[in-house]
Amino acid sequence: MCDSRVGKPYFKEPSCMEELIETLNTLFESDCVNVEEVQSVMENFKSKESDWRRFAKFDPNRYTRNLVDEGNGKYNLILLCWGEGQGSGIHSHSDAHCFLKVMDGTLRETLYEWPSKSEGRTKMKVKKIADCEMDQVAYINDSYGVHRVENTSNVETAVSLHLYSPPFESCDCFDERTGKKQSVKITFWSKFGERTYGVGACKSAVYQPENN
Numbered sequence: 327m328c329d330s331r332v333g334k335p336y337f338k339e340p341s342c343m344e345e346l347i348e349t350l351n352t353l354f355e356s357d358c359v360n361v362e363e364v365q366s367v368m369e370n371f372k373s374k375e376s377d378w379r380r381f382a383k384f385d386p387n388r389y390t391r392n393l394v395d396e397g398n399g400k401y402n403l404i405l406l407c408w409g410e411g412q413g414s415g416i417h418s419h420s421d422a423h424c425f426l427k428v429m430d431g432t433l434r435e436t437l438y439e440w441p442s443k444s445e446g447r448t449k450m451k452v453k454k455i456a457d458c459e460m461d462q463v464a465y466i467n468d469s470y471g472v473h474r475v476e477n478t479s480n481v482e483t484a485v486s487l488h489l490y491s492p493p494f495e496s497c498d499c500f501d502e503r504t505g506k507k508q509s510v511k512i513t514f515w516s517k518f519g520e521r522t523y524g525v526g527a528c529k530s531a532v533y534q535p536e537n538n
């Protein structure tokens with residue numbers, strides 16, 4: 327992670343998804359990720375359904391991960407669609423930066439402490455619970471702990487735009503009651519607006535262990 331750069335350019339508010347991607351590509355040209363700068367660019371991008379509609383695919387049983395952009399190999403930009411009551415299991419982020427911007431609805435993030443060395447025996451400890459509203463951006467990396475994200479509404483869906491850098495394809499999932507972990511491979515429900523098929527395509531997200 328980097329401190330603020332001297333003479334850094336001022337990034338204007340991205341007016342559409344293409345402009346957001348252009349700005350992000352510029353920001354990630356350097357190997358030095360300035361977290362506050364990325365967060366502020368994502369915050370200044372105001373959610374319009376017309377920007378994300380074509381990537382938004384819902385599944386009646388599970389939240390979906392839909393690839394929007396591969397960021398020249400530096401990051402993945404992913405639209406996540408959360409049906410009523412859907413959520414992720416508790417998981418880590420494979421040493422990546424993770425930005426989460428709410429595009430529609432509200433999402434609850436529950437942050438947990440990493441399980442202690444005697445993992446597999448003790449109930450996991452909650453550090454913080456926060457609701458994230460439309461256009462807000464949350465940030466996490468493994469030094470913060472591990473988390474789960476949920477759409478707690480039973481009547482409204484939710485949509486969020488996530489940026490992961492560097493991109494990752496697997497992470498660890500944790501059992502809340504014991505802290506026991508298991509590695510999970512994650513893939514995409516769709517890529518660039520098209521449904522993905524093949525091995526792993528349906529089992530594409532970080533689910534609660536009992537839903538695996």
Ligand SMILES: N[C@@H](CS(=O)O)C(=O)O
Nearest residue numbers: 391414426474475531532
């Ligand atoms: N990190 C999760 C989504 S969330 O619960 O933060 C994923 O990429 O599927």
Ligand SMILES: [Fe+2]
Nearest residue numbers: 417419424473
């Ligand atoms: Fe996450």
